[in-house]
Amino acid sequence: MLHRPRNIMRTVACCSLFLATGLVPALAADPTGDWRVSDGVANIRVAECNGSMWGVVAWEKTPGGRDKNNPDVSKQNRPTLAMPILIDMKKKPAVDTWEGQVYNAKDGQFYSSTIKPVGADQLEIQGCVLGFLCGGETWTRVAGPIPSSPANSMAKGAPKATGPLPKAAAAAAPAAPKTTGSAKANQKQAAGQPGDIGDICLLPDIARFAH
Template identity: 75%
Template sequence: MLHCPRTIARTIAYSGLFLATGLGSALAADPTGDWKVADGVANIRVAQCNGSMWGAVAWEQTPGGKDIHNPDASRQTRPTLGMPILIDMKKKAGVDAWEGQVYNAKDGQFYSSTIRPIGTDQLEIQGCVLGFLCGGETWTRVAPPIPSSPANSMAKGAVKGTTPAQAKAGAPVSPKTTGSVNPAPKPAGQKQAAAPSGDVVGDICLLPDIARFAH
């Protein structure tokens, strides 16, 4: 049996604790993956697309939902499945939080928003109107973090010529609006996150409403 001097053993113990704490922090700070919203009616898939966090509806309790509250009448028939919910969220310096906008399908409005992982299994969502009237909820993880991929970083197949502001305003896309797509092919040997059974959304970075300007 090996015997270490007490000071060396203490150093190893402290180092192990530091590494474990660092690993836990790294895992806790990852907002990617699938999250069930507070009322359980939908799962939101969060992925990093060209440096920003985006979230889209990946599953809905009642299939066939439409964006009926969108102020743009031409978009009130678009499917809620695959619809972007978290919009172009940027990492805040020095903290494990991302800022951008959230789309509330219940009233068809966009709100300034912050997402913040709580541990490894919860995601806190805070939204505000013009800096006040703030509210939020906590989502629960239902699928593991999503590894980075060429599609996530480059959003292949992006439709150029549409700005984030136009997307937020509900500008139509060509050739189609957001819906279900097949996952992008992955290079041989690359890991993929486990997808829920029957997943039809795939890589959200390839969804038209995201890919057209996350490139």
């Protein structure tokens, strides 16, 4: 009988621990941040702009690329750095998947696409032509999640914490976003440095759709 209060307290403590751990929802996957494409030739910066995910070329292994395969002749000389790759991707209900379009600079075409975070450091991207001939690849995180744009009308609350990067990703990570993008990024690219295109939501090719 003398041990019963102790047993009761132990039971209450166990129940409290279960309630504290079992009822907390899992953190949603976050596709924002910088991602290295599978062949390593570029990093894509993904950010939320007015409720949609957009992704642009944030770093190039070989600086000075041009959109030479674009069927629009007026765009064939535009730099591939800061060029939108993931276009207006909307979250699908009840799943950590976003769908929209992907621009393939190798052939200058847009394709239906989905992106899906896998764990904390991988992003699966799938693209299809006319609903078939689907293919995809896996990108690797090189910089942590980033907050919603200050210019984004959907932004709420304080910036999200980025947390530590995986060791391999931290070693390859470029500088974190600091500015809104300028000629300095192109100068650094020309010198073979990572550079920083800044807040992609402020890029003209995105701002005119996302605001």
